[in-house]
Amino acid sequence: MINLVIPVFLTAGFLISIRLMQSPRTALWGNRLGALSMALAILFAFQQLGVTENLQAFIYIVLGAGVGIFLGQQVRMIQMPQTVALFNGLGGGASALVAGTAVAISTGAEPWVFWLTAALALGIGTLTLSGSVVAALKLQGLISQKSVVVKAHGLILVLLLLAGVVSIISLIIIQEFRYQFIIAGLFALYGVFVAVRIGGADMPVVISLLNSFSGIAAAVSGLAVNNILLAGVGSLVGVAGLILTRLMCKAMNRSLYAVLSGFVVPSTSRGTDETETVKGEMLSQEEQIPYLLKKAKKVVIVPGYGMAVAQAQQHVKDLQQALEKAGKVVKFGIHPVAGRMPGHMNILLAEVGVDYEKLYGIDVINPEFPEADVVIVVGASDIVNPAATTAEGTPIYGMPILKVSEAKAIIVCNLDDKPGYSGVENTLYNENHVIAFLGDAADTIPKLTADFLKISNGID
Amino acid sequence: MLPTVVIFLLVCIILGYRVISAVPPLLHTPLMSGMNALSGITVLGSLVIYATSPPGVKGFAAAALVLAMINVVGGFWVTERMLRMFKQDRQEVEGADYIND
Numbered sequence: 001m002i003n004l005v006i007p008v009f010l011t012a013g014f015l016i017s018i019r020l021m022q023s024p025r026t027a028l029w030g031n032r033l034g035a036l037s038m039a040l041a042i043l044f045a046f047q048q049l050g051v052t053e054n055l056q057a058f059i060y061i062v063l064g065a066g067v068g069i070f071l072g073q074q075v076r077m078i079q080m081p082q083t084v085a086l087f088n089g090l091g092g093g094a095s096a097l098v099a100g101t102a103v104a105i106s107t108g109a110e111p112w113v114f115w116l117t118a119a120l121a122l123g124i125g126t127l128t129l130s131g132s133v134v135a136a137l138k139l140q141g142l143i144s145q146k147s148v149v150v151k152a153h154g155l156i157l158v159l160l161l162l163a164g165v166v167s168i169i170s171l172i173i174i175q176e177f178r179y180q181f182i183i184a185g186l187f188a189l190y191g192v193f194v195a196v197r198i199g200g201a202d203m204p205v206v207i208s209l210l211n212s213f214s215g216i217a218a219a220v221s222g223l224a225v226n227n228i229l230l231a232g233v234g235s236l237v238g239v240a241g242l243i244l245t246r247l248m249c250k251a252m253n254r255s256l257y258a259v260l261s262g263f264v265v266p267s268t269s270r271g272t273d274e275t276e277t278v279k280g281e282m283l284s285q286e287e288q289i290p291y292l293l294k295k296a297k298k299v300v301i302v303p304g305y306g307m308a309v310a311q312a313q314q315h316v317k318d319l320q321q322a323l324e325k326a327g328k329v330v331k332f333g334i335h336p337v338a339g340r341m342p343g344h345m346n347i348l349l350a351e352v353g354v355d356y357e358k359l360y361g362i363d364v365i366n367p368e369f370p371e372a373d374v375v376i377v378v379g380a381s382d383i384v385n386p387a388a389t390t391a392e393g394t395p396i397y398g399m400p401i402l403k404v405s406e407a408k409a410i411i412v413c414n415l416d417d418k419p420g421y422s423g424v425e426n427t428l429y430n431e432n433h434v435i436a437f438l439g440d441a442a443d444t445i446p447k448l449t450a451d452f453l454k455i456s457n458g459i460d
Numbered sequence: 461m462l463p464t465v466v467i468f469l470l471v472c473i474i475l476g477y478r479v480i481s482a483v484p485p486l487l488h489t490p491l492m493s494g495m496n497a498l499s500g501i502t503v504l505g506s507l508v509i510y511a512t513s514p515p516g517v518k519g520f521a522a523a524a525l526v527l528a529m530i531n532v533v534g535g536f537w538v539t540e541r542m543l544r545m546f547k548q549d550r551q552e553v554e555g556a557d558y559i560n561d
Contacts, residue, residue, distance in 0.1 A: 004464070007468070008468075011468075011472060014498065015475055015476070015479055017494075018476070018479045018480055018483070018491075018494075019479045021483050021487055021490065021491050021494060022479070022482050022483050022484065022487075023484075024486060024487060024543075024546040027487055027490060027543050027546070028540070028543040028544065028546075030494070031490070031494055031536060031539045031540055031543055032540070034494060034497065034498065034536065035497070035536040035540075038497070038498070038500070038501065038532055038536070041501065041504060042503060042504070042507070045504045045507045045508070046507065049507060049508065049511040050511070053511065054507070054510065054511050057507060057510050057511070057522075057525060060510075060522045060525040060526050060529070061503070061525060061529050063526055063529070064525060064526040064527065064528065064529025064530045064532075064533065065529050065530075065532075065533040067526070067529075067530045067533075067534070068529060068530040068531070068532065068533025068534035068535075068537060069533055069534070069537055071530065071534045071537075072533065072534040072535075072536075072537025072538045072541070073537065073541075075538065077541075077542070077545075080489065080493070080538065080542070083493075083534075083538060084489075084492060084493050084496055084538075087493075087496050087497075087500075087530070087531050087534055087535050087538075088496055088499065090500075090527045090528070090530050090531040090534075091496065091499035091500050091502060091527075091528065091531040092499075093524075093527050094500070094502045094503070094505075094506060094524045094525075094527040094528035094531065095502045095505065097506070097520050097521070097523055097524035097527070098502055098505035098506050098508075098509050098521075098524050100520065101509045101513055101517055101520045101521050101524065102505075102509055104513075104517050104520070105509075105512065105513050105514065105517060207492070208492065211492055211495060211496055211499070214496070214499040215495070215498070215499050217499075217502070218499050218501055218502040218505070219469060221502060221505050222465070222469075222502075222504075222505060223465060223466075223469075224505075225505050225508050225509065226465060227465075227504055227505055227508060228464065228465050228468050229501065229504055230501055230502060230504045230505050231465050231468065231469045231472075232468050232469055232471075232472040233472070233498055233501040234499065234501060234502070235469050235472045235473050235476065236472055236473075236476040236480075236495070236498060237495045237496075237498050237499040237501075238473075239472075239473050239476040239477050239480060240476065240480045240491065240492070240495040241492075241495065243477070243480050243481055244488060244491075244492060247485075247488075334485070334486075336485055336488075341489060341492065342485070342488035342489060342491075342492055343485060343486065343487065343488030343489035343490070343491075343492070344489060346485070346486050346487075346488070346489065347489045347490070347542055347545065350542075350545040350546045350547070351545050353545075353547060355547065355548050356486055356546050356547070356548065357548055359486060361484075361485050361486075
């Protein structure tokens with residue numbers, strides 16, 4: 001009975017810890033409760049298996065924990081996407097090792113379910129490991145961030161997956177433990193081939209998916225070694241990853257298949273080419289910007305991946321403070337897929353101390369754009385591109401965007417006026433009430449702030 | 461035992477879906493990295509394998525233990541660091557008026 005009661009209590013602990021993650025006020029305690037539940041789960045496992053017989057295992061636990069603390073303390077916030085990817089990979093790798101070892105020490109008396117779940121844990125685990133390593137290398141910039149497609153890429157993927165499934169079935173039928181190396185090899189290759197194909201802006205989807213896989217691998221390895229807590233908690237992670245994957249896909253209006261196959265429609269339509277969208281009052285150029293800001297009552301700042309690349313979040317915060325000091329209302333509009341992982345912009349802005357109450361999601365901020373006097377776009381293109389609603393047949397068509405063009409004036413602080421990741425020309429630049437203030441955001445934003453302060457302090 | 465495991469797993473999926481869906485986008489990164497730490501729960505499987513395997517294959521189980529623990533501790537550690545950053549009005553801005561929304 002105790003074997004059921006304690007896992008149920010611990011799982012409740014994990015569930016409550018996620019419940020606490022629903023609000024930024026309680027999330028920190030949620031994380032701590034999760035860590036505590038995990039520590040208790042490990043102690044419970046020791047107690048069940050015999051503490052004195054397995055004292056050596058403590059060495060490995062302490063070793064792993066030490067490395068974990070070291071890595072967790074060393075990484076900088078900007079490296080968070082690749083850190084999450086790497087940790088996902090380690091979890092998947094560990095699950096694969098558990099399943100593989102379980103197969104290696106099998107007695108031959110196990111039911112077919114054991115072979116099935118062990119083979120699945122092995123396959124999904126190695127796939128998670130290899131895919132995560134490739135994703136982490138891409139995010140760290142050690143290999144090209146672009147989508148890499150080799151000849152007959154699609155065919156190779158199908159063949160690898162097929163061979164993987166065949167080898168899993170063979171393991172179940174023949175129960176020969178050496179087959180597991182074939183399974184591991186095939187799925188590891190499969191993970192590499194899937195991940196190299198993923199381009200930069202699709203990363204939020206892939207990281208969420210790998211997160212899910214690391215959980216699913218843990219859950220099936222839990223079924224293989226008959227560990228109820230492992231199966232339950234693993235499935236929680238699997239569900240969380242799938243929820244995020246679905247949200248990210250929805251926010252890009254792309255199917256999971258389209259992301260995984262690296263499928264990008266070549267943009268034949270250059271947005272709304274013929275009918276040069278001309279809206280709003282004509283503004284003259286850059287010199288106007290400080291005056292516009294001085295007149296404005298309400299300003300919305302829309303950050304994108306470009307802000308992360310330029311590491312301009314502190315400058316953006318300085319700008320926000322300067323505007324607020326002058327009595328303006330400043331809000332941030334955050335698109336769900338801005339950046340390289342779910343919620344990326346939020347942690348960058350939190351890092352520099354921007355009040356989280358001022359970060360607004362797409363549904364809340366979109367109706368407010370018409371009353372915004374000025375919108376400042378910092379390093380974002382696709383997520384504010386009006387072509388998403390007009391240019392049929394382009395990759396971003398139908399993607400929910402931040403409707404910045406409804407504001408009275410828009411200042412675009414992007415590096416250049418080239419299209420974003422999707423390759424679709426940004427029709428925003430053609431609109432009359434848009435001023436492009438191009439350059440590295442780490443230079444342009446401080447200049448914006450300085451000019452604004454000069455104007456607002458000088459002539460009053 | 462197996463049916464119990466399966467039922468438990470299904471209950472976790474349903475309850476998990478409900479609590480996880482309600483986490484706001486603001487906290488999606490910490491949610492993901494916290495979940496990431498939880499995927500290190502495979503340390504339990506590593507322990508079972510470690511305890512039951514003969515000396516010849518103990519090395520694999522030991523490797524699994526180390527990897528899973530890096531995942532667990534590293535995951536909770538970065539989540540802690542991230543969540544500490546989420547603050548409200550860290551410094552008061554004089555004269556600013558947030559009320560007229």
